[in-house]
Amino acid sequence: MKAAVLFKNGDIRYTDFEEPAVRPGTVKVHVRATGICGSDVPRVLHNGAHFYPIVLGHEFAGDVVEVGEGVESLKMGDTVVGAPILPCGKCPDCQNGDFSLCKHYSFIGSREQGSFAEYVVLPEINAVKYDSRIPYEQAAMFEPSTVALHGLKCSDFRGGGRTAVLGCGNIGIFTLQWAKIFGSQKVVAFDVDDGRLALAARMGADETVNVRKENAAERTRQITGGAGFDDVFEAAGNPDTIRLGFELAGNKARFCCIGTPHAEMTFTPSQWENMNRKEFRLTGSWMSYSSPFPGDEWTLTAHFFAQGALKFDPDFIYKKYPLSQVADAFAEFRHPENVHGKVMLINE
Numbered sequence: 001m002k003a004a005v006l007f008k009n010g011d012i013r014y015t016d017f018e019e020p021a022v023r024p025g026t027v028k029v030h031v032r033a034t035g036i037c038g039s040d041v042p043r044v045l046h047n048g049a050h051f052y053p054i055v056l057g058h059e060f061a062g063d064v065v066e067v068g069e070g071v072e073s074l075k076m077g078d079t080v081v082g083a084p085i086l087p088c089g090k091c092p093d094c095q096n097g098d099f100s101l102c103k104h105y106s107f108i109g110s111r112e113q114g115s116f117a118e119y120v121v122l123p124e125i126n127a128v129k130y131d132s133r134i135p136y137e138q139a140a141m142f143e144p145s146t147v148a149l150h151g152l153k154c155s156d157f158r159g160g161g162r163t164a165v166l167g168c169g170n171i172g173i174f175t176l177q178w179a180k181i182f183g184s185q186k187v188v189a190f191d192v193d194d195g196r197l198a199l200a201a202r203m204g205a206d207e208t209v210n211v212r213k214e215n216a217a218e219r220t221r222q223i224t225g226g227a228g229f230d231d232v233f234e235a236a237g238n239p240d241t242i243r244l245g246f247e248l249a250g251n252k253a254r255f256c257c258i259g260t261p262h263a264e265m266t267f268t269p270s271q272w273e274n275m276n277r278k279e280f281r282l283t284g285s286w287m288s289y290s291s292p293f294p295g296d297e298w299t300l301t302a303h304f305f306a307q308g309a310l311k312f313d314p315d316f317i318y319k320k321y322p323l324s325q326v327a328d329a330f331a332e333f334r335h336p337e338n339v340h341g342k343v344m345l346i347n348e
Contacts, residue, residue: 001016001017001018001020001117001118001119001212002014002015002016002017002117002118002324003015003016003017003055003090003116003118003323004055004056004057004116004117004323004326004345005017005053005054005055005099005115006026006043006049006053006054006055006056007052007053008052009044009045009046009047009049010044010045011106012044012189012326012330013326013327014323014324014325014326014327017033017053017055017117018226019118019119019151020113020119020120020121021121022066022067022068022121023068023121024068024069024070025068025069025070025071025123025124026071026076026121026122026123026124027064027067027068027080027121027124027127028063028064028065028066028067028119028120028121029060029062029063029065029080029082029119029120029121029122029127030062030063030064030118030312030347031057031060031061031062031115031117031118031119031120031347032061032062032063032136032346032347033060033061033136033137033139033140033344033345033346033347034057034059034060034115034116034140034323034330034344034345034347035059035060035064035140035141035143035144035342035343035344035345036057036059036330036333036342036343036344036345037058037059039107040056040057040193041330041333041336043056043110044056044330045330045333045334045335049110050110050111050126051138052126053181053288054110054113054114055109055113055114055115055116055117056109056110056114056116056136056286057108057114057115057116057117057120057345058082058084058107058108058109058110058114058115058138058143058305059084059110059115059140059141059142059143060081060082060114060115060120061079061080061081061130061136061137061139061140061146061188062079062080062120062136062347063077063078063079063080063099063128063248064077064078064079064080064127065119067124067149070102071124071125073124073129074124074127074129078127078129078132079129079130079131079132079134079136079139079299080089080127080128080129080130080246080314081127081128081130081139081140081142081143081145081302082108082115082120082122082126082128083126083127083128083143083289083293083294084107084108084109084114084122084126084143085100085105085106085107085108085126085287085289085294085296086105086106086107086108086111086112086123086126086255087099087102087104087105087289088102088104088105090104091103091104096291097290097291097292097293098289098290098292099289099290099291099293099295100150100286100287100288100289101286103321108120108122108126110330111306116323116326116345117323118323118347125293125294128142128294128295128299128302129296129302130142130302130305130306130340131302131305131306132239134305134306137189137317137320137344137346138305138312139305140344141170141301141312141316141342142301143288144170144174144325144342145174145178145189145297145301145305145310146288146295146297146298146301147171147174147258147285147287147288147297147300147340148172148174148175148177148178148235148258148303149174149178149288149296149297149300150285150286150288150289150290150297151175151235151258151285151288152175152178152179152182152233152234152256153290153297154256154283154284154285155231155233155254155255155256155285156254157179157182157231158183159179159182159183159185160183160186160230161182161184161185161229161230161231162184162185162186162187162223162227162229162230162231162250163176163179163184163187163188163229163230163231163232163233164187164188164190164206164220164229164232164233164245164248164249165179165187165188165189165190165200165233165235166190166191166197166232166233166234166236166241166244166245166248167190167191167234167235167236167237167238167241167259168189168190168191168193168196168197168200168235169196169235169236169341170316170341170342171235171259172189172191172200172233172235172236173199173200173203173313173316174310175233175235175258176189176200176203176204176205177203177310177311178265178310179231180204181304181309181310184231184238186206186207186223187204187205187206187276188205188206188207188208188209188220188223188229189205189207189208189209190208190209190211190216190241190244190248191208191209191210191211192210192211192212193210193340194210194342195315196340197209197210199315199316201302202313203311203313204205204311207219207223211244216244216247216248216278216299217247217248220248224250227250227251227252228248228249228250228251228253228278229248229249229250230250230253230254231254231255231256232245232248232253232254232255232256233256233258233277233286234255234256234257234258234259235258235259236259237257237259237260237261237262237264238259238261238263239261239264239265239266241259242265243267243271243301244255246267246271246272246274246275247271247274249274249275249278249280250278250280251278251279251280252278252279252280252281252282253278253280254280254281254283255275255280255281255282255283256283256284256285257282257283257284257285258285262329276315315341316341316342317343317344318332318339318340318341318342318343319332319343319344320344320345320346321343321344321345321346322345322346322347322348323345323346323347323348324348326345328344329345
């Protein structure tokens with residue numbers, strides 16, 4: 001088969017690669033669309049791969065073309081997305097249903113060969129069936145949606161209050177949609193980019209705030225009557241955004257960090273004291289899995305995409321490349337400030 005193979009740092013090529021064989025309990029998927037995740041970029045450009053040669057990619061959608069012995073829930077022709085984690089299933093975290101926290105996991109596209117290829121093989125339980133009317137490019141966005149929903153679950157989101165979403169990349173946009181679906185009284189999106197804020201408004205944000213042009217704290221006082229937000233979701237992984245969220249949270253708020261910071265972070269005593277004085281609860285969120293595996297993060301994404309309540313916008317995708325042009329696709333990330341949305345690889 002043809003695949004995008006990473007041979008060494010910076011050397012990713014579209015070439016022949018051994019086609020994976022179906023094993024008992026697995027299915028072979030013809031990959032039709034696969035997104036480049038932010039975690040793929042350092043693996044290609046910054047010595048981040050676990051081994052070489054490797055086929056990266058874990059955000060994908062396609063068609064089942066072969067089923068292994070014992071597979072009962074899927075058949076040839078089904079459209080599926082892949083839930084990429086391969087948990088051990090035996091450790092205390094897995095036994096508690098916290099598969100995202102498994103310390104012995106493997107992962108399609110980083111520790112196992114992935115979806116930047118014509119075909120990928122995965123266990124039956126990792127292949128999530130979805131409505132075939134959903135376009136492949138949209139279905140390949142399942143995983144960002146599941147990450148957002150997992151954040152709501154980790155935060156014990158209850159609806160009925162005012163919600164702030166800080167950072168309007170794709171995960172932030174899905175976060176605000178889930179907050180609306182599950183009953184937020186008002187969702188306010190914060191970002192530094194007018195284009196992303198316009199997308200947030202189209203996707204259901206009740207109000208938007210450009211923090212470079214407006215005083216976010218003052219706008220929050222106006223919007224909430226001085227009470228602050230009941231739920232705050234940080235989806236940018238930016239130290240400035242996290243510090244801002246501490247300021248915008250209300251008393252007894254729930255604050256969830258979905259984004260992952262990649263820079264040193266400091267707080268002044270007064271900034272950190274926000275959490276003490278307001279007694280808000282700070283929690284993290286990692287990946288997107290729960291029990292029964294892979295979790296309702298995945299089944300609800302399939303349901304609400306099919307119903308149209310969870311919306312998809314063409315602006316989620318920055319550019320599409322044929323898989324054969326994978327090197328050009330990754331070259332986009334040499335200037336990440338210019339990449340506004342998902343870069344999608346399409347199998348011809």
